[in-house]
Amino acid sequence: MAFLECNFFSDVLGIATTMNVILPEKRQQRIGMKTKLSSGKLPVLYLLHGLSDDHTIWMRRTSIERYAAQYGLAVIMPDVHRSFYTDMKMGYQYWTFISQELPEIAADFFPISTQREKTFVAGLSMGGFGAFKLALNQPERFAAAASLSGVLNLAEHLQTVDSALLKKEFKLIFGSAAEIKDSVNDLYYLIETNLAADVKLPKLYQCCGTEDFLYEDNLKFRDFCFKKEIDLTYQEQSAVHEWSYWDRKIQSVLDWLPI
Template sequence: MALIQCDFYSEVLGLSTSMNVILPQETQTQIGMEGKASSGKHPTLYLLHGLSDDHSIWLRRTSIERYAAAYGIAIVMPNAHRSFYTDMKEGGQYFTFMTEELPRLAESFFPLSTLREDRFVAGLSMGGYGAFKLGMSLPHRYAAAASLSGATDLKHMYNVRAQGDPVWKAEVYRMFGTLEEMQGGPNDLFHLATELAKLKSADIPKLYQCCGTEDFLYEGNIEFRDHVRKLGLELTYEEERGTHEWGYWDMKIQNVLEWLPIRQQQRV
């Protein structure tokens, strides 16, 4: 695998930012692993970080490079700061950045496939929310979306955490506005799932969700899982004992890579 730190300027955000990129490399003589790569442009997983982290965290806390090597898939890990991957009410236009500018730039810098069937998104916590938001908002762009311990139910942030923490309450408002503004709109995963269910099954991305049963986001994940299932959407759901920590995510990202519908002709 080739590992690249790419520093670039974002016109959408109006600032310099970064992404880490892992590119497949076919190898036979590396000790402890064998790399695979396609002969053409690579299928790509956009892998999103959580609220307190940045673009470097998946490399620092997991073995994502080693895991990805077996699948011949590129991994793009962008920096989205504390944005919840949304066009903020008072702040940067991070959803526009993530869905329009970032893939356009990444696909111009690196040999990444531009086909919907080769483009996937996953993330943890805030990034799990972001992965579902991107995948469900733009099903024509992503073949699969995976949420690991995702912040799937934003009502909890308003009704529980924000009520006892004025600093967090102000940050949530800068991201989403009021609860009334958030609900039923483009930042509400429950609403996005309802709209997604109206599409033909062939146009709906595959969905994967997992959460540890001791995670503080577990209840919200169960509510979202049940909502999706009531809509009749196909969802791969996994749970076991676990909290909001990297040992769990290092384990589950391996499941995500195995679950992704990576086209067989790409594995050479």
């Protein structure tokens, strides 16, 4: 495996930004004395960070490079600061960046596939929301998406935030909770809209710790998906909102991906 820190300029953001990238070697596995060579473009996982983290966090807190090696999987880890993967009301256009510009840049720089069946997205907390937001807004691009302890009912979450600073921050990002309803940021609305249009949805994976402050929100989303007969794999276990849990569960995600 190769690990790269890629610094580049984003026309959408109007600033220089960074993504961390893991790339497998062409020679994936050895069979006896022979080496089996991979061919074609690499399957790719876009791996998204949470609210208080950045593009470095998955490499610092998990063994994602070691985990991805056995799958011959490229991993793209972009930086979106505290944007909630959104075109902010007052700030940068991170939704346009993550959904349009970044995939094009990554495909130009690296030998990754752009085929739906080889393209996946996952994330934790804010990144779990971002992963499902990408998959449900662009179901034609992603074969599977995974949320680890994700913020899945965004409008309700914003209304329950106690911190005055976070309330001001969310207002700069979204405007108001009412503006999330029936928008690209409303995961429930996106599912309803796709089902009404008979759109083929990506496979979804969702997990959350039973002591996590987002657990009840995750249960509501799980029950909604099951009611709508969405192809959702759900897992839970005793855990809070912390990295030892996500380090274990990203391994489950990689094993679940239809690679």
